[in-house]
Amino acid sequence: MNDSTNHQEKNPVYISFCTQKGGAGKSVFTTLAASYLHYEKGYNVAVIDCDYPQWSIHKMRKREAEQLQANAFYQRKAEVLFQKLNKPAYPVVPSMPEKAMTRVSEFLANESEGYELVLFDLPGTVNNESVVEILF
Structure with missing residues (x-):
């Protein structure tokens, strides 16, 4: 991966x-990785929360x-941040x-934005057939 802002891939x-242990920080790590890759490195990222x-x-x-929605002050702050980004x-x-x-x-088919990275x-637990199917 490079740091260019045009990362379009098909x-x-x-x-x-992944880890079998609940509470190990997978959601936090997924959020941190998605945020870093999207906001800092410029990749178009989507997260699928399973x-x-x-x-x-x-x-x-x-x-x-x-x-x-409830706080105009933070609304303005968010607008400035996303305009800057x-x-x-x-x-x-x-x-x-x-x-x-x-x-x-379905999500990717309905989006005009080209996503380069999808984080799950x-x-x-991996003692679940559906989780194993995602992994392989």
Whole structure:
């Protein structure tokens, strides 16, 4: 990967950070990686939150949007930030693990934005056929 701002590729790279242990920080690491790659390195990133039932990344994004709607001060701050970055926030799409690959295909097919990287936030177990299907 390079740091140029024009990273258009036809097929996105799928990335996931996995461990069998719940509470190990996978959602935090996924959020940090997505933010760094999207905002600092200029890649077009999407996150598929498959960590049902927590959906922590999706719920965090929803809370952030609600807080911005409720507070004009932070709304202005966000507008200035996104104008400076010249790109919107990366999308976070909730999905059941077993539907993740279908969900990401539908999402990418309906988006005009070309995504180069898709990060998956998976549940804290690989003792689930749907998680294994995503990984392989």
